[in-house]
Each structure stands twice: as structure tokens, then as C-alpha cells.
Amino acid sequence: MSSIIIASDSPETGRRIADETAKFLGYTYMDPEDVLSAVATKRNLDKDKLKKVLDTLPSSFGRTSRVWRQWLAFIQEATLGRLMEDQMVCHGLAAHLYVMGVSHILKVRIITSEMERLQILASQRDISADKAKKIMKRMEKQRHQWCLQAFQMDETDPSRYDLVISLNQITAKEAVKTIAGVIKYKKFKPMTYSIKCLEDLELESRVRASIIKDHPEASVTARDKTITVKVKTLKRERKKKTAAIKELVGGIDGVDYVEVHFINDIVRQAAESFR
Amino acid sequence: MPEKLKVLVLDDEPIVGKRLKPALSKIGCEVEVFEEPKSALTRIEEKEFDIVVTDIRMDEIDGMEVLDYVAKRWPRTKVVMITGYAMMALAREAMEKGAFDFIAKPFKPDDLRRVIAKAAKALGRPIDFDTDSK
Numbered sequence: 339m340s341s342i343i344i345a346s347d348s349p350e351t352g353r354r355i356a357d358e359t360a361k362f363l364g365y366t367y368m369d370p371e372d373v374l375s376a377v378a379t380k381r382n383l384d385k386d387k388l389k390k391v392l393d394t395l396p397s398s399f400g401r402t403s404r405v406w407r408q409w410l411a412f413i414q415e416a417t418l419g420r421l422m423e424d425q426m427v428c429h430g431l432a433a434h435l436y437v438m439g440v441s442h443i444l445k446v447r448i449i450t451s452e453m454e455r456l457q458i459l460a461s462q463r464d465i466s467a468d469k470a471k472k473i474m475k476r477m478e479k480q481r482h483q484w485c486l487q488a489f490q491m492d493e494t495d496p497s498r499y500d501l502v503i504s505l506n507q508i509t510a511k512e513a514v515k516t517i518a519g520v521i522k523y524k525k526f527k528p529m530t531y532s533i534k535c536l537e538d539l540e541l542e543s544r545v546r547a548s549i550i551k552d553h554p555e556a557s558v559t560a561r562d563k564t565i566t567v568k569v570k571t572l573k574r575e576r577k578k579k580t581a582a583i584k585e586l587v588g589g590i591d592g593v594d595y596v597e598v599h600f601i602n603d604i605v606r607q608a609a610e611s612f613r
Numbered sequence: 614m615p616e617k618l619k620v621l622v623l624d625d626e627p628i629v630g631k632r633l634k635p636a637l638s639k640i641g642c643e644v645e646v647f648e649e650p651k652s653a654l655t656r657i658e659e660k661e662f663d664i665v666v667t668d669i670r671m672d673e674i675d676g677m678e679v680l681d682y683v684a685k686r687w688p689r690t691k692v693v694m695i696t697g698y699a700m701m702a703l704a705r706e707a708m709e710k711g712a713f714d715f716i717a718k719p720f721k722p723d724d725l726r727r728v729i730a731k732a733a734k735a736l737g738r739p740i741d742f743d744t745d746s747k
Binding site for chain 2: 439440441523524525526527529530531532534535
């Protein structure tokens with residue numbers, strides 16, 4: 339069955355709408371806390387630090403950008419795994435930035451009024467409206483940079499969504515009803531193709547999560563259980579790298595075949611030629 | 614003996630019909646294969662098929678037009694779209710127009726057999742094929 343991903347400029351409002359939409363439709367609300375707990379347990383990570391990956395840039399994360407990417411890949415893997423279940427409502431896991439091209443997943447953006455966001459921020463931090471305004475501007479800029487660094491995307495671009503709802507004019511309750519109405523459109527019904535697209539994304543994320551530690555620069559694509567890994571390397575290392583990647587990926591559940599493609603690492607090649 | 618499921622397959626690439634005919638006959642379907650959309654529409658006009666499997670991108674008449682035609686002429690018939698140019702927008706358009714399913718090429722015969730079995734179940738005429746494995 340269909341699922342819904344909700345993104346918002348206000349995490350609190352996005353969460354509330356996601357939760358209410360799930361209740362209204364009888365769908366399951368994918369609580370980000372549960373997903374993060376599961377990842378933290380599985381990977382033996384500190385949950386609070388893991389949570390920070392979703393709103394902190396690598397520069398202020400306190401660990402290397404390599405670790406930041408790894409942990410992000412773990413969250414992606416877990417989120418996509420949950421989206422394989424039917425009738426989910428997902429919010430707060432940045433899924434709108436990495437779940438692409440799956441026609442039975444409705445992507446919604448909720449826009450709240452600046453005033454409402456300011457009020458929430460001011461009351462959360464017990465600060466003046468002026469100070470809240472300055473902080474909010476800084477947070478918006480940081481969020482924009484986060485989206486670019488993590489997924490090279492602008493999440494405020496409306497063309498990335500199936501439905502954009504402004505709460506300036508309609509109430510949260512009406513928004514929930516609108517989302518519930520839209521998800522019933524025939525076009526959001528799962529079909530063989532869309533299920534395969536989601537399966538490919540999920541498998542891709544599992545493979546990436548498995549190899550990212552040893553091959554952080556590798557790009558992974560999955561199609562019909564065939565995995566293609568593209569990796570930068572020197573000519574003389576190809577054989578060794580192919581064997582290592584095939585061993586890592588070949589044993590992953592759902593993988594039938596692994597192909598390794600190489601991009602010549604011209605930087606390392608040039609560096610070595612000057613030695 | 615139950616009546617066989619009547620299936621029409623339309624694809625302008627001869628190899629598709631050649632492969633699908635035996636694959637579907639194996640699960641008890643009576644299959645007619647067409648490469649020309651016009652001849653397929655003529656046949657659809659005179660005979661009510663249970664399932665129509667059509668390619669989308671074809672010369673003269675495309676699969677979406679076939680879908681519209683079938684939906685008007687025989688609303689009970691399930692239409693399965695197959696295409697080598699699968700994209701989300703096209704898939705959604707097909708579903709909105711009433712397609713039963715949408716499959717990207719290349720696919721395995723079992724993928725289509727599974728969809729045919731689901732369509733048969735939806736028509737109230739289940740056939741012997743495992744539809745729950747997916």
C-alpha cells in the first residue's frame with residue numbers, strides 16, 4: 339500500500355501533522371526516535387550523537403565528515419527498511435531527500451507561518467522575539483547547507499514534492515484531510531514498477547551502509563538485485579579492490595550479482611608519478 | 614473445466630509476444646499476440662478480453678490510448694502496461710487512467726505471471742500461481 343513522507347520548515351508542526359495523518363488514515367507513524375534507537379543499537383552508537391547527524395553539518399558535528407556520512411547512511415538504510423512496510427507516515431528522517439522516483443510514496447511539504455515558528459522557538463528557548471528571529475535565520479541557513487552537503491538538494495524547492503500545503507491559510511486539521519484525500523488517488527497506488535523502485539533503493543542503501551566504512555567514496559546503484567559499485571582507484575589496485583567489494587557485497591541478503599566499475603584516481607596517480 | 618483466461622498481448626517488438634505467449638499459456642491463459650496497435654484495437658472492439666497487456670511506446674497509437682480504449686469499451690478488463698521507458702510520471706499517469714499494473718522492461722516471465730495471477734484474482738477467477746510471494 340501507499341506511504342507518505344512529510345517534510346516541514348517546522349519540525350514540531352511536521353511531526354504533529356505526520357502523527358495526525360497516520361491516525362486519521364489508520365497508517366503507522368514512523369517515529370524517528372524509534373528508527374534512531376534501532377540504528378544506535380544495531381551499530382552500537384550513541385543515539386544522541388546519531389540524532390545530531392540529521393541537523394548538524396560535518397564541520398560542527400565533532401567527528402570527521404567521513405563518520406558523518408557513515409552515520410547518515412545508517413539512518414537512510416533503517417528508514418528505507420521501514421518504508422518497505424505498508425502504509426507508513428514518515429517524518430523527521432530526511433527521507434524526502436533520498437526517496438526518489440517511488441510513485442506510491444506521496445511527498446508532502448508543510449509550510450508554516452514565520453510567526454508560528456518564531457513563537458515556538460521563543461518559547462522553547464525562553465528568548466525574545468528579536469533574538470528568536472536572528473536564531474531562526476541562522477538555523478534556516480544551516481539547514482539549507484545541511485541539505486546541500488548531505489544530498490545536494492534544496493528542500494525548499496516545491497517541485498520536489500507532490501503536494502505543498504501552506505498553513506498560513508488552512509488549518510492543520512484541514513491539511514491532514516487534504517493529505518488523506520490525495521493519497522487515495524489511483525496514481526499513488528503501488529504497482530510492480532514502484533515496488534521494484536523502492537526495493538532497489540532499499541537494497542542500495544543496505545549495500546552502501548555495508549561498504550561505506552571501507553570504501554567511503556564508492557557510489558552504489560541497485561537494479562533488480564544487481565549491484566553496481568563505482569569506485570575511484572589506481573589501476574594496480576583494481577583486482578584487489580574488486581575482490582574486496584565483491585566479498586563484502588556478495589553476501590548481502592537480496593544481492594544476486596555484483597559489478598565493480600572503476601574511475602581512474604587521477605589525483606593519486608599524479609601524486610605517485612611525482613614521487 | 615474452468616474457462617481459460619483470455620489475454621491479449623500487444624507489443625511492437627515481436628520477441629516480446631513470442632516470449633510471453635508460452636509463458637502465459639503455461640498458467641492456463643488463452644493468449645493472442647499483436648504487434649500492430651490498430652489490429653489489436655480491432656480485435657479488442659470485437660472480443661472482450663479478461664486482461665490486456667500492452668507496451669506503451671509504439672508508433673501511431675500508444676499504450677495510453679489503448680488503455681483509454683479498453684477502459685471505455687470493456688470496463689471490466691484489466692490492463693497491464695509494460696514499458697522500456699519507465700518513469701514515475703508515466704507510471705502515475707497510467708495508474709490514474711485505470712491501469713491495473715505497470716511493469717518496467719526488462720522483466721522476468723514470472724513477474725508478468727505474478728501480475729496476471731493478481732488480475733485473475735481481482736476478476737474473481739483465481740489461477741494456480743503464487744501471488745503472495747511478492
